[in-house]
Amino acid sequence: xxxxxxxxxxxxxxxxxxxPDISGDLEELYLRNRAASPVVADWKYxxxxxxxxxxxxxxxxxxxxIIKDTGMLRNYFKIGxxxxxxxxxxxxxxxxxxxxxxxxxxxxxxYVKFEESYDRHFADADQLYRLTTDQVVDSxxxxxxxxxxxxxxxxLVEEVPEIIDATTTxxxxxxxxxxxxxxxxxxxxxxxxxHFLNLFTYEVLSGNTASLLSEPNSLVLSESKxxxxxxxxxxxxxxxxxxxxxxxxxxxGVIADPGQNTHYKFDILMAISTIKERLDQEAWNxxxxxxxxxxxxxxxxxxIRPLLPALSKKYMGDDNTLVFNLQPxxxxxxxxxxxxxxxxxxxxxxxxxxxxxxxxILVIAWVNYVNLSTARSFDRAKEVGIRKVVGARRNQLxxxxxxxxxxxxxxxxxxxLGLAELALPSFNNLISKExxxxxxxxxxxxxxxxxxxxxxxxxxGVYPALVLSGFRPVMVLxxxxxxxxxxxxxxxxLVVLQFTASLSLIACTFIVYQQVSFMRSKDIGxxxxxxxxxxxxxxxxxxxxxxxxxxxxxxxxxxxxxEIKGVAMISNLPGGGSSDVxxxxxxxxxxxxxxxxxxxxxxxxxxxxxxxxxDIDLIFGRNFDRTRGADTATVLVNxxxxxxxxxxVNETIVNEKIQFGKNLENPKWNIVGILxxxxxxxxxxxxxxxxxxxxxxxxxxMVKLEAGKYQEGLDVLAATWEQFFPNAxxxxxxxxxxxxxxYQEDKRFGAVFGAFSVLALVVATLGLxxxxxxxxxxxxxxVGVRKVLGASVGHIVGIFYKDFLSLIVLALVVGAPxxxxxxxxxxDGYAYRISxxxxxxxxxxxxxxxxxLLTVGYQVYKVAVLDPSKTLRYE
Amino acid sequence: MKEYQLGEFEEIVLxxxxxxxxxxxxxxxxxxxxxxxxxxxxxxxxxSALRRMESKGYLHSxxxxxxxxxxxxxKRYFTITAYGKKAxxxxxxxxxxxxxxxxxxxxxxxxx
Numbered sequence: 001x002x003x004x005x006x007x008x009x010x011x012x013x014x015x016x017x018x019x020p021d022i023s024g025d026l027e028e029l030y031l032r033n034r035a036a037s038p039v040v041a042d043w044k045y046x047x048x049x050x051x052x053x054x055x056x057x058x059x060x061x062x063x064x065x066i067i068k069d070t071g072m073l074r075n076y077f078k079i080g081x082x083x084x085x086x087x088x089x090x091x092x093x094x095x096x097x098x099x100x101x102x103x104x105x106x107x108x109x110x111y112v113k114f115e116e117s118y119d120r121h122f123a124d125a126d127q128l129y130r131l132t133t134d135q136v137v138d139s140x141x142x143x144x145x146x147x148x149x150x151x152x153x154x155x156l157v158e159e160v161p162e163i164i165d166a167t168t169t170x171x172x173x174x175x176x177x178x179x180x181x182x183x184x185x186x187x188x189x190x191x192x193x194x195h196f197l198n199l200f201t202y203e204v205l206s207g208n209t210a211s212l213l214s215e216p217n218s219l220v221l222s223e224s225k226x227x228x229x230x231x232x233x234x235x236x237x238x239x240x241x242x243x244x245x246x247x248x249x250x251x252x253g254v255i256a257d258p259g260q261n262t263h264y265k266f267d268i269l270m271a272i273s274t275i276k277e278r279l280d281q282e283a284w285n286x287x288x289x290x291x292x293x294x295x296x297x298x299x300x301x302x303x304i305r306p307l308l309p310a311l312s313k314k315y316m317g318d319d320n321t322l323v324f325n326l327q328p329x330x331x332x333x334x335x336x337x338x339x340x341x342x343x344x345x346x347x348x349x350x351x352x353x354x355x356x357x358x359x360x361i362l363v364i365a366w367v368n369y370v371n372l373s374t375a376r377s378f379d380r381a382k383e384v385g386i387r388k389v390v391g392a393r394r395n396q397l398x399x400x401x402x403x404x405x406x407x408x409x410x411x412x413x414x415x416x417l418g419l420a421e422l423a424l425p426s427f428n429n430l431i432s433k434e435x436x437x438x439x440x441x442x443x444x445x446x447x448x449x450x451x452x453x454x455x456x457x458x459x460x461g462v463y464p465a466l467v468l469s470g471f472r473p474v475m476v477l478x479x480x481x482x483x484x485x486x487x488x489x490x491x492x493x494l495v496v497l498q499f500t501a502s503l504s505l506i507a508c509t510f511i512v513y514q515q516v517s518f519m520r521s522k523d524i525g526x527x528x529x530x531x532x533x534x535x536x537x538x539x540x541x542x543x544x545x546x547x548x549x550x551x552x553x554x555x556x557x558x559x560x561x562x563e564i565k566g567v568a569m570i571s572n573l574p575g576g577g578s579s580d581v582x583x584x585x586x587x588x589x590x591x592x593x594x595x596x597x598x599x600x601x602x603x604x605x606x607x608x609x610x611x612x613x614x615d616i617d618l619i620f621g622r623n624f625d626r627t628r629g630a631d632t633a634t635v636l637v638n639x640x641x642x643x644x645x646x647x648x649v650n651e652t653i654v655n656e657k658i659q660f661g662k663n664l665e666n667p668k669w670n671i672v673g674i675l676x677x678x679x680x681x682x683x684x685x686x687x688x689x690x691x692x693x694x695x696x697x698x699x700x701x702m703v704k705l706e707a708g709k710y711q712e713g714l715d716v717l718a719a720t721w722e723q724f725f726p727n728a729x730x731x732x733x734x735x736x737x738x739x740x741x742x743y744q745e746d747k748r749f750g751a752v753f754g755a756f757s758v759l760a761l762v763v764a765t766l767g768l769x770x771x772x773x774x775x776x777x778x779x780x781x782x783v784g785v786r787k788v789l790g791a792s793v794g795h796i797v798g799i800f801y802k803d804f805l806s807l808i809v810l811a812l813v814v815g816a817p818x819x820x821x822x823x824x825x826x827x828d829g830y831a832y833r834i835s836x837x838x839x840x841x842x843x844x845x846x847x848x849x850x851x852x853l854l855t856v857g858y859q860v861y862k863v864a865v866l867d868p869s870k871t872l873r874y875e
Numbered sequence: 876m877k878e879y880q881l882g883e884f885e886e887i888v889l890x891x892x893x894x895x896x897x898x899x900x901x902x903x904x905x906x907x908x909x910x911x912x913x914x915x916x917x918x919x920x921x922x923s924a925l926r927r928m929e930s931k932g933y934l935h936s937x938x939x940x941x942x943x944x945x946x947x948x949x950k951r952y953f954t955i956t957a958y959g960k961k962a963x964x965x966x967x968x969x970x971x972x973x974x975x976x977x978x979x980x981x982x983x984x985x986x987x
Contacts, residue, residue: 052918
């Protein structure tokens with residue numbers, strides 16, 4: 001491996017005339033060394049190749065270039081090294097700043113690239129669209145749903161010639177598989193038809209590609225699942241037992257693992273013909289399927305979209321408010337925000353925010369170089385003068401200073417590579433994604449490191465090089481040198497820029513944290529402490545009544561234990577995603593009080609213990625009561641439900657009736673009570689208008705444990721479960737953890753933001769440290785004179801502070817509106833948001849101020865305490 | 876010396892090429908120099924000296940048969956040209972003349 005690399009290198013640079021015999025010599029030596037140790041032989045080979053890198057043996061690379069002028073070039077490097085070594089603090093600050101800035105920038109860029117790469121790896125990815133379902137009432141767009149009707153894909157292929165293929169898929173909520181003697185819950189199983197792999201071009205590793213996924217009761221496993229179930233054996237033709245279907249499924253094939261960068265993740269594919277009965281039954285009645293279509297290469301989506309409303313009417317009926325829509329698959333991860341997404345999607349906004357931070361950090365590092373090198377121009381003015389006097393041309397001086405910038409940038413880039421490599425595990429952890437294993441051997445990353453070493457040289461090097469090379473020798477050597485007014489202004493401007501960037505980042509971090517902690521601590525209208533939730537077992541061969549009865553008995557048994565405070569059952573556990581709820585889009589009205597309202601109404605089924613267990617306020621009316629037989633025709637509603645009709649929430653609503661749909665024969669439901677609004681999901685979304693139906697034993701079970709005895713409670717739960725459902729695994733989660741996981745993305749965003757803001761601040765502080773040190777040293781004599789005339793140390797520090805304070809105030813003036821606008825917009829993405837926290841803007845200002853004053857103060861103090869008799873003795 | 880430029884290492888290589896006649900090629904030269912002078916010689920240093928002297932005309936080279944032991948690569952055998960011989964003679968003469976010109980007293984060490 002190393003030898004091959006070395007040989008490639010050799011072949012690249014060596015003169016082709018010399019290559020055959022020299023490589024022969026090397027081979028001979030290599031064979032001799034290999035007898036002792038192959039590894040050592042490899043490295044010796046490499047070493048020889050490196051030592052062979054000499055001008056007399058090289059082929060011609062550049063004709064007539066400056067590189068050939070090696071004498072001057074060598075001189076530039078020599079001078080560069082000397083000046084970098086002479087000003088160690090300056091070099092250190094610049095190299096460190098660039099390294100941190102570049103490492104942060106490149107890591108974030110890697111992440112941004114990853115987020116943008118979602119679903120682009122399929123062949124013809126730009127021709128793939130997801131069929132979604134919009135609700136449009138009186139041409140007002142209502143809820144947009146990611147799902148569609150089962151037959152719709154096929155219908156579109158028939159109706160629209162530009163749509164050449166379609167696949168219908170169904171996502172299971174988790175199925176129980178048997179592995180040997182134990183049971184495994186597979187969360188990511190989807191049922192798909194045989195077209196699926198035409199659209200999503202996963203590589204088929206084994207199995208007959210043509211017939212894959214067409215036969216009922218057949219599966220296609222991902223590579224890692226195949227290994228999990230069958231280890232090294234060939235899984236094709238073998239069977240796996242599925243508890244939920246109570247039969248064996250045949251494994252028809254194995255495909256490559258779907259990567260992390262797809263919005264529709266799965267481990268196992270099932271032929272959708274297995275659940276054909278269900279598809280036929282739902283047909284055009286329920287849209288619970290993800291449908292994807294592929295457009296012809298020539299097709300234009302804008303020509304297809306206008307056809308969709310008519311088609312929707314044709315298949316779903318004239319009076320239907322649902323409309324097909326097509327959404328590019330490559331946009332789903334970052335831009336889609338529909339209900340019932342298959343996973344918590346990424347956010348284009350978060351990505352662009354991060355992008356912005358990374359640019360900030362890098363710019364801050366570059367600004368450091370510009371500021372520090374122009375600030376110390378005084379030191380080098382004489383050098384420039386002498387060089388010019390002895391005949392240096394200006395472009396030679398520019399080249400010399402560019403060489404220095406280049407050296408610093410290259411050092412910074414190398415260190416950045418090391419830092420990135422070290423920080424990678426924490427970075428992966430921070431973003432909870434494995435975007436990169438190693439930085440040092442990733443081609444793209446290395447290319448970027450190289451690229452930015454050059455870009456950085458140009459961006460940060462050009463201005464100082466022009467300034468430094470522009471001094472007029474007569475002026476400089478006469479000693480009449482002063483910093484130009486423009487230069488000072490530019491430097492001050494750049495410092496303001498740095499302060500503004502740091503201030504904004506810190507303020508934004510605070511605001512993000514504040515919003516997240518607000519959402520996590522806000523009263524959601526119910527009490528979720530000490531409650532575990534899990535799904536009751538499902539079984540296909542026991543009928544519905546038996547299952548319900550078993551669940552009820554299980555609940556009653558649990559209640560007999562003192563460690564268990566209560567048990568309640570509900571159709572969807574609180575703390576689920578936005579799609580973890582049922583809904584009805586058929587329109588609803590309160591009979592005799594309102595007209596039919598075409599809007600989505602959310603539906604939960606609860607038993608009569610849920611309200612008490614979750615401690616939800618019943619504002620008017622009464623709770624369900626299982627002893628009343630009539631409660632099967634009653635509902636509870638929440639405040640939002642009433643308010644959406646434009647009605648006031650009061651007791652007159654109680655005992656009114658609601659009716660779904662247009663058909664006047666539809667059943668009417670008596671409202672027996674009104675519940676306070678509760679947030680069943682993330683506070684990003686407003687409370688949904690919800691109707692609660694009564695059900696004796698809905699599938700999800702919530703168990704409230706006695707405070708302080710929760711371990712015992714869990715033991716009781718596990719034992720009782722084992723006793724009732726010995727064949728099913730028990731998987732429970734605490735409700736507060738479920739809620740917390742809803743804010744994962746936000747928390748992660750906050751953490752990433754925070755970490756990089758601190759880095760930005762560190763880099764900016766480094767720069768300030770260097771800058772103030774130069775300024776203080778340059779004004780040493782002034783300080784001496786002031787001291788002689790009676791100024792105190794405090795007074796002198798104050799004079800310096802005045803300069804920097806005005807810069808910080810300016811940064812605040814520039815930054816505050818930007819922060820306000822940017823963050824207000826970000827906060828507007830949340831249904832429940834904090835009002836703009838001016839306090840935190842102040843706090844961020846204090847932090848920046850404190851750091852700046854400490855840094856500057858330290859440098860000035862060092863100069864101010866010097867004995868004037870020493871600083872002034874040469875005057 | 877202006878006529879015949881010959882560095883110290885170059886001279887050693889040139890002499891060794893003579894010693895190994897007619898089998899002087901890279902690895903053999905390296906082994907020989909390392910054996911006689913007890914110093915490490917890198918392929919790079921050796922080869923660049925050889926090529927430099929070839930272009931100056933001190934050395935002549937010919938390609939040998941491809942050899943499987945060397946990954947099917949040919950050896951390149953070097954021989955001293957007449958001009959190379961002159962350069963060696965010149966360098967030897969100069970040194971000898973200098974050596975002989977040292978007054979005997981300078982070599983007459985006394986330990987006091």
